[in-house]
Amino acid sequence: MLLFLLLCLLLLLLLLLLLPPLAMFRQQQPQDARLSWLASLQYRVAWRALCWAAAWQQQRLEQSTLHVGRSQQQALSWCLQRAQGPCCPLRGSTDLSAFRNHLPLTKASQVQEEESGGQLPPPTSKQYHGEASLQATLLGLAALNNAYPEVLAPGGTARVTPTSPWPRPLPWPWHALGHVSPRGAKDPGALLLAALRSPGLRALEAGTAVELLDVFLGLEANGEELAEAVAAGNPGAPLPRRAAELREALQQGPRGLALRLWPKLQVVVTLDAGGQAEAVAALEALWCQGLAFFSPAYAASGGLVGLNLWPEQPRGLYLLPPGAPFTELLPVKEGAQEEAASTVLLAEAQEGKEYELVLTDHTSLSRCRLGDVVRVVGTHNQCPVVRFIYRLGQxxxxxxxxxxxxxxxxxxxxxxxxxxxxxxxxxxxxxxxxxxxxxxxxxxxxxxxxxxxxxxxxxxxxxxxxxxxxxxxxxxxxxxxxxxxxxxxxxxxxxxxxxxxxxxxxxxxxxxxxxxxxxxxxxxxxxxxxxxxxxx
Incomplete structure (x- = not known):
């Protein structure tokens, strides 16, 4: 929340400084030139704000991963102090032994049953909250821009699903950073049409890989209707030439379809979660052949548990950050997952070993076994870099x-x-x-x-x-x-x-x-x- 307020304050100050010269320049320019100049100004302001916020978050992440023990102690204290529901006897204490003794390990299904009291649980929120989601978005955008410098240029990106791969989409500057998608659009057809009308795209966004797979299957099934809508200008101006390109691309089959539709396309952005690997493999083999895939974070059981800082590396590497929620690692023993075992902290993880993630947050004060198993493949400062390999519940x-x-x-x-x-x-x-x-x-x-x-x-x-x-x-x-x-x-x-x-x-x-x-x-x-x- 503090970062969000500082970001808004910075944008306001920049706009106040730019308003007088903008007003004078506006009076001297024709209307089309005014609109183009204003869009360019918006882009520069948004980009400066993003770079500043991302650099601040990167610095905070480096400090927290360098001193991971202290960072995890602070995360545990934060969760205990903000615990909701009945009074927490551990509130104010950060003793790890007392924490483990008082709160036994539970599974995600047990937590849901306890919270719902045996009744149907409430709908899960479709929006992430907290600084972790903002951090994942800012660092993900910065990493994406470093690897593919042109994707965030104006008109370079389109989202084709109602859900976004970014854990916490940014406010006003968001659309100044390249999006051609209609603002606030939730209709999948309208989003896809906007993308099809823009042949210069460099990045495609979708909530998850399975959602993008559905988009391409639907594009094949309804290609003629979409081409007619593009030709008729529904919405926007009629684009008969673009409609002909769409028909020609579809006639050549699914393999490499994305690059035929958008020749400048470089990367596909989706949010990684359990069960997405098959969809990614199918997309890479057929429709998105020749394109890179990037996920800014890994989501498990509705929460963010890993950050991807390396788009240029092989897909699926994530840093486990030491901030809230409080994270523990439960060693996985072959054929003995149900046996009682002691958890370890992030700094104690051993490379090559497999662990089940255990999370504690302030909304449900329980040491919840997520069922997601990771293999430690490296370290970043003192924090483990992992690859998610399977889910125990599957x-x-x-x-x-x-x-x-x-x-x-x-x-x-x-x-x-x-x-x-x-x-x-x-x-x-x-x-x-x-x-x-x-x-x-x-x-x-x-x-x-x-x-x-x-x-x-x-x-x-x-x-x-x-x-x-x-x-x-x-x-x-x-x-x-x-x-x-x-x-x-x-x-x-x-x-x-x-x-x-x-x-x-x-x-x-x-x-x-x-x-x-x-x-x-x-x-x-x-x-x-x-x-x-x-x-x-």
């Missing part, structure tokens, strides 16, 4: 075999690679008991896949997934050999099946933001939604 287990999200995705990727011409767009898994589909057979997995380039699945292709799973997991292979677990059953669903699933998930009152795409479905009505759309 594990398949019908006989205690524990097939993790990362293991299953890798096995499925190898199997799809053996299906001629197939590209995986999306997938979901169900333990057969959810669908009551055993009918006397051994417990097994029901796997639903959406593909591009393959309309039918042969029995030979379906069997390849089970063989890949056996290669990935000796325990699963042993259970299959003994007949305790049946072969995984693979179903091909029609186009739009997972879009319908995401719509159903978004309609849930407790849906997190951004929506973490589940890969293992636990609710029958969601599994049946995919089951009804099986085509092969």
């Amino acid at each position: 594990t398949l287990s019908v006989r205690g075999e524990d097939i993790g999200e990362d293991m299953f995705s890798e096995a499925l990727g190898r199997a799809v690679g053996q299906w001629p011409g197939a590209k995986l767009l999306d997938h979901g898994c169900v333990e057969n008991s959810i669908l009551d589909s055993s009918k006397g057979s051994a417990p097994h997995y029901e796997v639903f896949v959406e593909l591009r380039g393959l309309r039918n699945l042969s029995e030979e292709n379906r069997d390849k997934l089970d063989r890949c799973l056996q290669e990935a997991s000796p325990h699963y292979k042993s259970l299959r050999f003994r007949g305790s677990v049946g072969p995984a059953r693979v179903h091909l669903v029609g186009q739009g099946a997972f879009r319908a699933l995401r719509a159903a998930l978004a309609g849930c009152p407790s849906s997190p933001f951004p929506p973490e795409m589940p890969r293992v479905l636990r609710h029958r009505h969601l599994a049946q939604l995919l089951q009804k759309r099986v085509v092969s």
Whole structure:
């Protein structure tokens, strides 16, 4: 909040200093020149303000990561002092041992049940709050500009989804920094049309990768209608030549479509969250081939837990910052995730080790196990740099075999690679008991896949997934050999099946933001939604 007020004050002072010369210059210029000069002035003022605020946040981050122990102590004190609800017996104390002893580890599902009192939880907010979200936005914009200097120039960026990848969009200067999207627009069609009318784009923004995947699938399905709207000038002036370019680009298929529509495009900006890797892989292989992907932060269970300061590095590296909420790391032991273990602080994390994130904030004073597992791959000053690898809640287990999200995705990727011409767009898994589909057979997995380039699945292709799973997991292979677990059953669903699933998930009152795409479905009505759309 303090940073926001200082930013507003700086902008006000700059505007006050510029008003007298602006008024004199305005009287001497024709109208078109006045508008162009004013837009240029707005851009320069906004850019100066952004650079100043980002530099201040970078300095604060460097100091906090250099003295991570002190920073975490301050974060814990902040959470305890601002704890909501019943009086906190730890308020005013920052003793870590007392904190751990008084507050046992809990899972995210337990916290939700306690807060809701067994009732339906309230809708999750679609907006991040606090300094962490502002820091992620400012540092992300600065990092993006350093890596791709032209994307924030006027007219260089368009958002094509109602949600934004930036955790906390900035006030007035925001649209002066390159956006061609209509202000306040929430209609996906209007956002996409504005982007299609601007061939000079250098960056595309979408809330998440799965949302962008839906945009490109919809663009293919409704391309002719969109071209007609561009040609007719709905909205804006008629652009028949641009409409012809759109039709020509669509006729050449999905591969490289983004660069055919926007030849100067350099980067795609989305907010990373659980279950997005498949959508990113599909976009990189087809529509967004040849483009870089950048996420300013990683969101887990509705909160920001990682900052991306390195757009030029391989995708998926995040710094765990030491500020609020208070972060602990729970060592993950293979096959023993449920065993009690002691948490470690950020400075105690060891490179190469895997940890589950544990967060404590002031809204629900509980040491919440998020289920998101990270691997430490480096350090920045004294803070760990991590890669998010899987979510414990997305594990398949019908006989205690524990097939993790990362293991299953890798096995499925190898199997799809053996299906001629197939590209995986999306997938979901169900333990057969959810669908009551055993009918006397051994417990097994029901796997639903959406593909591009393959309309039918042969029995030979379906069997390849089970063989890949056996290669990935000796325990699963042993259970299959003994007949305790049946072969995984693979179903091909029609186009739009997972879009319908995401719509159903978004309609849930407790849906997190951004929506973490589940890969293992636990609710029958969601599994049946995919089951009804099986085509092969």
